Amino acid sequence: MSSPTPDPLLGPAEIRDLSTKLGVRPTKQRGQNFVIDPNTVRRIVRTADVRPDDVVVEIGPGLGSLTLALLEAADRVTAVEIDDVLAAALPATVEARLPARADRFALVHRDAMLVDELPGPAPTALVANLPYNVAVPVLLHMLATFPSIRRTLVMVQAEVADRLAAAPGSKVYGVPSVKANWYAEVKRAGSIGRNVFWPAPNVDSGLVSLVRRTEQPATTATRAQVFAVVDAAFAQRRKTLRAALAGWAGSAAAAEKALVGAGVSPQARGESLTVEEFARIAEQHATGRQEASA
Incomplete structure (x- = not known):
């Protein structure tokens, strides 16, 4: 009788063994919390609707928990990792645990905020357990830089998930909320408890689904112009827009x-x-300035 095929995904024992061998301790500075539950990462992949023809980009793969589950489901996976030790170790982990899929994996050792190109085919999906401290800027950067990303599922701090998916009036x-909605239809896609992480964070996590808009808001204004209004409007939330936008527009009038x-x-x-x-x-505002300078 043949023995069952071992699960290629990383469980608690494998995560701790790997971290010990690498001398790695998750750091608060980089918002690192490693997922130690194979069922959770497979759930994330299902919720992300990862398809056999998808080219997935993952941010902050850590020791590779989610990476391996993505490789099981997608055509290709490119992981972006800033940590020197983790980036160096991940290809060997993939080769050891999913050797038949290792040629479908690529690693980019860089700060995700500085990534402006990726190896191989253009990414079609973004799936990531985003570091809590940089989740929103990284997400917005990736959506802006890679318009080929049609579907995104990110795991973030529950409070951040609520903000990303919030509707006007909340x-x-x-x-x-506004900037994410510029790119995509955004919704909460589930919650993740603290006990599936090592170390366990002191907050709960949430899944956020973003499906790229087929058409962005119809406007002649650029994204930068629209985002400048958004930043000004929320810099002084308690003020009316006439007052809050006075500095941005040049005057209250x-x-x-x-x-x-x-x-x-x-x-x-x-x-x-x-x-x-x-x-x-x-x-x-842009039209008014153009007319005034004509």
């Missing part, structure tokens, strides 16, 4: 002109606006 709706032109009440506040309304404000 108390936690803010800059991350100029802000009011852009708001009225966009069909937005000058007395409204940023948390009540959709991304399309922010785009209209940016467009009205």
Whole structure:
């Protein structure tokens, strides 16, 4: 009778064994919490709807827990890792545990915020357990830099997940909510308990699904112009938009002109606006400046 094929994924014992051999301790500085439960990473892959033809990019693979599960399901996986020791060890882990898939794996040893190209075919999906301390900027950078990414599933701190998926009018709706919605339809896709991590964080985690918009908000304003309005509107949340956007527009009167032109009440506040309304404000202001300089 043949013995059962061992599970190639990493469990608690394998994670601790690997970390001991590498002399690795997860650091708060880099927001590292390693997933030690194979069922959780397989659940993440299912929730991400990873397909056999997907080219997946993963940020912060750590010891490779999620990487291996992604390689089981996707056509190719490219992992971006900033940590010197972890980056050096990951290819050997893949080769040892999934040798038949090792040629479908690539490693980029770099800060994800500085990555502007990836080896091989363009990525179609982003799946990652994002470091808590840089989750939002990394997510937005990847969505901006790689428009070929159609589907994204990220695991982040529960509070960040709530903010990313928040709708206008919510108390936690803010800059991350609007900017993520510029690129994609965003929703909460589940919760992850603390006991599947090592070390266990002192907060719960949440899954966030982002499906790239087939069309971005119709506007002549650039993304940078729209995001500048968003940043200004939420920098002073308690103020009306007429007051909050005065510095951005050059004066309260100029802000009011852009708001009225966009069909937005000058007395409204940023948390009540959709991304399309922010785009209209940016467009009205840019058009007004063009007319004034003509």
